[in-house]
Amino acid sequence: MAQPARAAAEGSNIKRNGVWSKAFNAIARKITGDGAWAYAFIAVALVVYAMFTAYPVVSAFIISFQEYKPLGSSFIGLENYKETFGDSLFWKSIRNTIIYTVLTVPVALVLSFGVAILILPLKKWLQTAFKAVYYLPVVASGVALSVVWLWIYDPLPAGILNQFIGWFGIDNQNWLGTTKTSMFSLVLMAWLSSHGTSIIIYLAALLGIDNSYYEAAELDGASFFQKLWHIVVPFLKPTTLFLFVTGIIGSFQVFQNAYLMTGGGPDNATTMVGLLIFNNAFKYFEFGEAAAQSLVLAAIIAIVSFLQFKFAGKDVEY
Amino acid sequence: MAKKFHVLASVLALSVSVTALSACGGNNNGGSAAPSGSASSSASASAGASTEKDTITMLLPPVSANYQSKFDQMAADFNALYPNLTLKIEPAGWEDITQKLDTQVNAGSPPDIAFIGSDGISKYMDQGMLMDITDSVTPEMLADYDEAPLNYMKRGDGLYGFPAYMSIQSIGGNKEMLEAAGVDWKNVQQNGWTFEEFRDAIKKGTVTEGGKTRYGFVFAVSGVTAKDYLNIMIKNAGMPAAFTQDLKFAYTSKNYLEVLKGIRQLIDDGSMPKELSSIDAGKRWNMFLTGQTMITGKGLATFENSAKQNNAKLEAKDASAVADSIPVEYVVLPMPTFAGQPPVSQAAVDGYVTFRGKKEPTPEHKANVVKAAYFMASGKVMAETNSELFVGQITKSAKEAAASLGGDRDPDNMAAVDVLQAHAAPARPDIPADLGAKVIKLEDEVIVPKFQALLAGETTPEEMYEAVKKAAIEEFGADGVVQD
Numbered sequence: 084m085a086q087p088a089r090a091a092a093e094g095s096n097i098k099r100n101g102v103w104s105k106a107f108n109a110i111a112r113k114i115t116g117d118g119a120w121a122y123a124f125i126a127v128a129l130v131v132y133a134m135f136t137a138y139p140v141v142s143a144f145i146i147s148f149q150e151y152k153p154l155g156s157s158f159i160g161l162e163n164y165k166e167t168f169g170d171s172l173f174w175k176s177i178r179n180t181i182i183y184t185v186l187t188v189p190v191a192l193v194l195s196f197g198v199a200i201l202i203l204p205l206k207k208w209l210q211t212a213f214k215a216v217y218y219l220p221v222v223a224s225g226v227a228l229s230v231v232w233l234w235i236y237d238p239l240p241a242g243i244l245n246q247f248i249g250w251f252g253i254d255n256q257n258w259l260g261t262t263k264t265s266m267f268s269l270v271l272m273a274w275l276s277s278h279g280t281s282i283i284i285y286l287a288a289l290l291g292i293d294n295s296y297y298e299a300a301e302l303d304g305a306s307f308f309q310k311l312w313h314i315v316v317p318f319l320k321p322t323t324l325f326l327f328v329t330g331i332i333g334s335f336q337v338f339q340n341a342y343l344m345t346g347g348g349p350d351n352a353t354t355m356v357g358l359l360i361f362n363n364a365f366k367y368f369e370f371g372e373a374a375a376q377s378l379v380l381a382a383i384i385a386i387v388s389f390l391q392f393k394f395a396g397k398d399v400e401y
Numbered sequence: 402m403a404k405k406f407h408v409l410a411s412v413l414a415l416s417v418s419v420t421a422l423s424a425c426g427g428n429n430n431g432g433s434a435a436p437s438g439s440a441s442s443s444a445s446a447s448a449g450a451s452t453e454k455d456t457i458t459m460l461l462p463p464v465s466a467n468y469q470s471k472f473d474q475m476a477a478d479f480n481a482l483y484p485n486l487t488l489k490i491e492p493a494g495w496e497d498i499t500q501k502l503d504t505q506v507n508a509g510s511p512p513d514i515a516f517i518g519s520d521g522i523s524k525y526m527d528q529g530m531l532m533d534i535t536d537s538v539t540p541e542m543l544a545d546y547d548e549a550p551l552n553y554m555k556r557g558d559g560l561y562g563f564p565a566y567m568s569i570q571s572i573g574g575n576k577e578m579l580e581a582a583g584v585d586w587k588n589v590q591q592n593g594w595t596f597e598e599f600r601d602a603i604k605k606g607t608v609t610e611g612g613k614t615r616y617g618f619v620f621a622v623s624g625v626t627a628k629d630y631l632n633i634m635i636k637n638a639g640m641p642a643a644f645t646q647d648l649k650f651a652y653t654s655k656n657y658l659e660v661l662k663g664i665r666q667l668i669d670d671g672s673m674p675k676e677l678s679s680i681d682a683g684k685r686w687n688m689f690l691t692g693q694t695m696i697t698g699k700g701l702a703t704f705e706n707s708a709k710q711n712n713a714k715l716e717a718k719d720a721s722a723v724a725d726s727i728p729v730e731y732v733v734l735p736m737p738t739f740a741g742q743p744p745v746s747q748a749a750v751d752g753y754v755t756f757r758g759k760k761e762p763t764p765e766h767k768a769n770v771v772k773a774a775y776f777m778a779s780g781k782v783m784a785e786t787n788s789e790l791f792v793g794q795i796t797k798s799a800k801e802a803a804a805s806l807g808g809d810r811d812p813d814n815m816a817a818v819d820v821l822q823a824h825a826a827p828a829r830p831d832i833p834a835d836l837g838a839k840v841i842k843l844e845d846e847v848i849v850p851k852f853q854a855l856l857a858g859e860t861t862p863e864e865m866y867e868a869v870k871k872a873a874i875e876e877f878g879a880d881g882v883v884q885d
Contacts, residue, residue: 153509154529154759172846237684238676260623260679261857346624349678349853350860351846365503367842368528 143374151370163375173376176356177383182266183355184334187273192326194274195281196319200311202282203289214286218279229343232272233259236344259345262352269340269353281326288322289315324396328388335384356380455766456487457773458512460505462498464565464751465789471782479776486769506530511756513770514562514777519553519750519828522561523837532757533559537764537771545779545796552828553750562754563778566792569821570633570747572620573700575689576730582606582617582695586732590817593744596663599737603672606695617672619694623681627852628844629699633747634660638739641826643840648832650840650882652848653870656740661862663739665855678856690726696734699747702791705731705814733817735824748825753778793822839876847872 147163149156167173202213220228235243236258245255258268296314305313316323338357341347347354347362356376364373463469469492476488491512493501498517505511511530525531538560543551550564579586582605594602603617620630638656645651667673674680680688686704689697690711708731714722738744753774762770776782784802787794791810794800851868854860860868873882 152529153507236679238679239674255676257676257679257857260676260853262854262859348624348850349857350850354850362845365500366845367838368503368507368524370507 143377146370147374147378149371151368151374156371159371163371164379166372167375167379172351172354173356173359175351176354176359179266179351179353180335180337180355180357183270183273183337184331186266186270188327188330188334190274191278191281191330192323195278195285195326196323198278199282199285199289200315202286210286214279214283217282220276221279225339226343228276229340232344236268260349262350265345265349265353269344272340272344281330284322284326285319288319292318320398324391327395328391331387331391332384335380335387452485453765454485454487455769456489457514457770459488459490459753459773459777460493460498460502460512460515461490462493462495462516464516465786467789468786471785475777475782478782479773482776483769483772486772488773506756509759511758513766514753514755514774516565516751517754519564519752519754522554522556522754523832523834524841525754525756526556526561526834527838530756530758531559531561532755532762532767532770533561534755534767534771534774535560537767538775542771542775542779545775545798547795549825549827550748550750550752550795552830553748554752554754555828555830556832556834557830562752563774564750564752564795565778565783566751566787566790567795567822567825568701568749568751568790568792569818569825570629570699570701570749571736571821572618572696572698572734573689573704574696574732574734575692575694576732578606578615578692578695579732586734587813589734590732590813591820593735594737596737596739600663600667600670600672603667603696604670607670607672614671614674615692616674616688616694618667618696618698619673619677619680619685619688620698621680621682621685622677622853622856623679623684626682626699627678627849627856629747631660631664631848631852633699633736634664634739636745636747636826637736637742639742641745642829642832644829644832644836645883648836648881650873650877653873653882654885656742657869658862658866659740661855661865665858665862668856668858675858678853687723690723690729692727692729698736700731700733702733702814702818705733705811706791706809707731709809731811731814733814733821735817735821744824745826746821746824748822750828793818836877843872843876 146156148158148160150159150162198213198217202210205213237243237245238255238257238260239245240249240255242255242258244258249255256264258264292315296318297310300310300314336357337355338361341353341355341358342361345353347358357380360373360376360380363369363376461469461472472490472492476490479488480486491501498515499521502511502515502517506525506528509530513532522531535558542563546564547567550567551560553567554560554562554564574584574586576586579602582602584602584606606615606617608615622630635652635657638660640651640654640656643651651657668675668677685694685697686707688694690708708729711722711726712728713719715726715728735744735746755770755774779796780798781802783796784794784799784806787799788803788806794803848869851860851865855862855865870882
């Protein structure tokens with residue numbers, strides 16, 4: 084190497100070393116001070132996040148440009164995205180997922196809110212008992228719940244739901260076997276189960292509203308519904324927004340019910356995008372396409388969440 | 402604050418969604434991925450005759466009722482035969498073996514041997530994770546097997562394991578009801594029947610009494626089992642495989658449409674329940690044992706044993722007998738044939754499939770894996786298992802070992818199974834793995850969903866046929882499909 088070039092390189096190394104050394108000293112000062120324990124605690128969460136969230140996300144991003152094979156993947160550019168956007172089943176699954184979300188999330192919020200309002204005036208032990216009852220399906224095995232629901236949806240006249248509708252003179256229905264009823268069956272299942280978390284969050288928020296507001300309203304002669312509309316609903320807006328956003332994110336990722344109850348059928352009428360991604364990844368080993376689809380789904384969820392905050396969260400204070 | 406929260410929320414939403422795919426994010430290159438035996442045997446001397454210690458890993462489901470309880474004995478017997486070799490068996494349930502195996506395969510560290518259906522070979526071969534054992538198998542081993550089932554374990558020129566049994570999938574009837582409907586079942590067992598004869602028989606077998614209907618025929622078609630029903634039917638309509646001998650996709654043939662029309666007719670006749678699309682395997686077997694159907698499918702040889710066991714419980718007034726069940730004599734029956742085509746039985750060949758890890762297996766380890774697979778898929782081990790399953794032995798060594806085991810099989814059913822086996826669809830190792838994988842996806846994404854709609858009366862046979870044809874042409878090209 085020529086002399087001047089070598090000198091320049093050495094100079095640059097010294098400068099770089101100086102920068103590193105300054106940065107190191109700054110970090111060392113921070114972690115040897117009172118904040119050392121804080122950094123240690125943060126590190127645990129950070130490592131877990133990096134391993135189980137950040138790494139898989141980055142990995143999925145890379146795989147989405149590959150034809151994945153255990154013995155060596157190959158880069159195929161945007162081919163997986165082209166496949167995804169050109170696949171009519173992908174769009175059908177997005178449509179199904181949106182229908183499912185629109186039908187389940189708002190109703191689930193109203194039901195949870197209603198139940199929380201009903202539980203609120205009860206004595207504490209009774210509140211706890213109801214909370215436990217409503218939370219039970221959350222901790223119960225999804226497979227076990229599905230078995231019960233399959234029993235309820237038995238297509239023959241002896242089926243529980245068919246016997247019930249038979250009392251009203253309605254013919255027995257092939258609940259999970261026709262496109263007319265299969266989506267409704269999954270929606271009904273969502274309506275009648277797993278509101279435990281939302282109920283508990285709503286209840287906690289309701290208990291946080293100061294009694295003085297109700298007392299003042301009562302002095303003004305407000306009715307129950309007026310109090311509900313003018314006090315409870317505004318105070319619960321941040322909670323509702325939180326449950327709405329997380330509910331939609333969860334609903335977009337719905338997989339288990341469709342997988343266990345219908346397998347996506349009939350005629351792909353209940354194929355949700357989560358199920359499609361699962362099938363592509365774990366049934367057909369098309370991990371690249373599955374990764375691309377999951378990133379597209381993530382983008383859709385991000386856009387929907389952004390719009391929710393923009394329009395529904397305008398006047399929400401945190 | 403609000404703006405920051407928006408950004409944070411969006412990032413979290415992205416993370417949460419993409420994390421759903423976390424299991425896909427395996428590292429292609431890192432980690433020790435070879436099967437346990439590969440590494441340990443890498444320093445071994447000569448192939449086949451090596452006396453270096455080696456461990457062979459297996460992932461095995463409960464093939465028969467007592468199969469998994471014999472693992473320790475199997476491992477001990479194998480070790481006695483080959484003192485330097487150890488069998489390490491991981492048991493799995495039928496419901497989770499595919500998931501377990503898929504996870505291990507995609508991590509690049511599958512077991513050396515897994516018990517799976519031969520129809521799964523294409524999928525794993527396409528991943529490059531199967532081990533071709535052609536050069537490690539001895540002529541004596543090959544000579545032990547019946548040719549037809551052994552061919553199911555081949556793809557191209559490669560052999561990817563040993564078959565355990567060849568189980569014929571057909572249908573089965575209630576002897577008393579068949580006779581009441583005037584069906585000469587012995588003649589049918591030996592000479593088969595046409596679709597028209599079958600349709601007429603199940604019409605006669607459908608009886609409505611007191612507002613309750615006993616159906617002539619119920620087949621489990623809920624979910625993926627729909628594929629079984631359709632595949633069993635179309636084999637008898639001149640389409641023994643998804644591809645013709647010149648590798649053209651066969652299900653665009655006009656005979657396919659005839660089968661679809663026939664299947665719909667059986668429901669429209671009232672001989673099959675209109676809710677058929679939601680009836681699963683457990684439900685239809687319950688319907689058979691409780692006298693709600695004359696014929697059921699798919700039927701396996703072991704169903705005769707299940708029916709006999711339930712009959713014994715009923716006789717002993719055992720409370721564990723199926724609720725409301727009646728004594729049933731199970732009669733093995735063939736599927737009907739369409740449009741004058743010859744009968745072809747659907748054969749399910751399951752067996753011990755051999756896998757490789759990321760590292761190339763050594764010849765010594767490969768030879769040891771072959772020894773273990775052959776040990777499990779022949780002789781005493783297979784004789785006992787197949788006897789429990791009521792399926793025929795497919796190796797000379799198992800036939801010899803089974804001679805002393807006895808059994809309680811109905812001679813008419815045994816003769817009927819022999820006829821069905823004689824008509825078993827031949828294996829098609831010539832179908833390339835990528836075509837096989839494409840067909841599986843086409844079946845799952847187009848054929849089965851449309852078939853479910855057909856069974857539910859939401860589409861016509863013609864519409865389904867056109868949908869399948871369109872998808873097939875998109876996948877294989879106009880020249881790649883049969884156009885008759």
